[in-house]
Amino acid sequence: MESALSAVKTARRLVIKIGSALLVDKDTRGLRRDWLAALANDVAALRASGTQVILVSSGAIAMGMAPLGFTSRPEKLEEAQAAASVGQIRLAQAYQSLFEHHDIVIGQILLTIHELEQRPAYLNARNTVEALLERGVIPVINENDTVATSEIRFGDNDRLAARVAQMVGADTLVLLSDIDGLYDSDPTTNPNAKFFDRVEAITPEVEAMAGPPSRTTPGTGGMITKLMAAKIALAGGCSMIIMNGKEAHPIGRLEAGERATLFPATTDALTVRKQWIRSLMAPRGYLHIDAGAVAALKKGASLLAAGVTEVDGGFDRGDLVAFMGPDGHLVGQGLVSYDHIDALKIQGRKMQDVYDILGYVGRSALVHRDDLVLL
Numbered sequence: 106m107e108s109a110l111s112a113v114k115t116a117r118r119l120v121i122k123i124g125s126a127l128l129v130d131k132d133t134r135g136l137r138r139d140w141l142a143a144l145a146n147d148v149a150a151l152r153a154s155g156t157q158v159i160l161v162s163s164g165a166i167a168m169g170m171a172p173l174g175f176t177s178r179p180e181k182l183e184e185a186q187a188a189a190s191v192g193q194i195r196l197a198q199a200y201q202s203l204f205e206h207h208d209i210v211i212g213q214i215l216l217t218i219h220e221l222e223q224r225p226a227y228l229n230a231r232n233t234v235e236a237l238l239e240r241g242v243i244p245v246i247n248e249n250d251t252v253a254t255s256e257i258r259f260g261d262n263d264r265l266a267a268r269v270a271q272m273v274g275a276d277t278l279v280l281l282s283d284i285d286g287l288y289d290s291d292p293t294t295n296p297n298a299k300f301f302d303r304v305e306a307i308t309p310e311v312e313a314m315a316g317p318p319s320r321t322t323p324g325t326g327g328m329i330t331k332l333m334a335a336k337i338a339l340a341g342g343c344s345m346i347i348m349n350g351k352e353a354h355p356i357g358r359l360e361a362g363e364r365a366t367l368f369p370a371t372t373d374a375l376t377v378r379k380q381w382i383r384s385l386m387a388p389r390g391y392l393h394i395d396a397g398a399v400a401a402l403k404k405g406a407s408l409l410a411a412g413v414t415e416v417d418g419g420f421d422r423g424d425l426v427a428f429m430g431p432d433g434h435l436v437g438q439g440l441v442s443y444d445h446i447d448a449l450k451i452q453g454r455k456m457q458d459v460y461d462i463l464g465y466v467g468r469s470a471l472v473h474r475d476d477l478v479l480l
């Protein structure tokens with residue numbers, strides 16, 4: 106049976122969420138520099154073993170409090186946003202300088218719900234993460250607190266991390282928290298609370314264990330937002346782990362047998378994605394493809410522009426298009442990487458020519474193999 110450790114060890118793509126309470130000392134309000142340096146070590150080890158790591162880091166508001174003279178987390182949105190503005194730049198600086206010691210280049214991405222829910226912003230964000238990972242860069246993601254208004258704000262980074270995990274098709278999401286996992290009631294108030302090392306489903310009974318959101322600690326979410334995150338992650342085919350990250354080297358500690366709560370996914374991210382693509386019913390366009398392309402798709406390849414003989418319809422990048430074989434039959438469908446104007450220009454052409462034709466290099470295939478299904 107999958108354990109929290111194997112969910113980390115076998116992940117090709119791992120999202121690690123770092124809560125505010127870990128990064129910022131609750132008494133001094135300063136950065137826990139040694140802790141972050143040790144985390145950089147863990148991330149370097151994961152990367153060396155071939156795991157792609159994406160970090161979702163809170164801490165902007167907490168880091169901006171001391172410089173602005175706030176002694177508690179500001180209640181007013183504009184004050185929290187001012188703190189985030191001051192704190193985020195410090196946070197990024199800290200990541201940059203501490204990860205540099207391990208020859209790790211980091212890239213900052215600040216997201217709002219908009220980018221996670223609306224195409225083509227979603228596709229741009231996803232492609233940026235892909236481009237960073239291809240180059241060995243560790244993306245460090247936070248909510249863009251300074252522009253997100255209250256109605257469209259996550260506020261906690263648990264759900265943001267789960268949406269990111271879903272967006273990048275991560276296998277496992279690790280929430281590093283100030284608590285080692287889920288108990289049947291809040292263990293900070295009930296010393297007899299029972300710990301779970303595995304939760305198969307987020308039932309109403311499980312949700313009732315989490316209690317209301319916390320507002321007292323440097324973090325914001327409490328256990329309930331972690332369970333909401335688990336629902337999002339599991340729906341995306343991503344397993345989730347809650348573990349205590351307070352002590353240095355949390356990932357190393359997991360390897361040494363430290364306990365954690367695992368929410369195991371019952372399916373993988375790619376299967377979920379393919380099921381979703383299969384369920385889509387309204388193509389915005391048609392790509393007529395030759396016999397060679399049909400054979401390549403059957404072997405699991407991406408659809409290259411070279412195999413396309415005709416482009417029909419007015420579609421945008423990311424829209425659903427259907428593939429028609431040489432005999433006029435429906436072969437499959439997928440999410441296209443170019444809009445119809447550019448697709449028309451590159452149809453039948455080799456990918457090497459795409460730059461000359463379009464003046465930019467898009468994704469290497471017209472429809473990537475992860476974005477298509479045969480019907």
Ligand SMILES: Nc1ncnc2c1ncn2[C@@H]1O[C@H](COP(=O)(O)OP(=O)(O)O)[C@@H](O)[C@H]1O
Pocket residue numbers: 124125126127263281282283284286287288289290291292293314315316319322323324325326327328
């Ligand atoms: N059933 C529960 N199991 C574990 N923790 C719980 C539970 N109910 C409430 N909590 C509280 O949730 C807190 C974790 O949330 P939070 O402080 O927001 O963490 P983070 O900063 O990692 O986002 C714990 O410290 C604990 O007080």
Ligand SMILES: N[C@@H](CCC(=O)OP(=O)(O)O)C(=O)O
Pocket residue numbers: 123124125126162163164165166167189247248250260261262263323324325326327
């Ligand atoms: N984006 C906010 C995150 C808010 C926050 O503290 O989230 P969490 O650590 O999930 O409780 C920040 O950087 O301050």
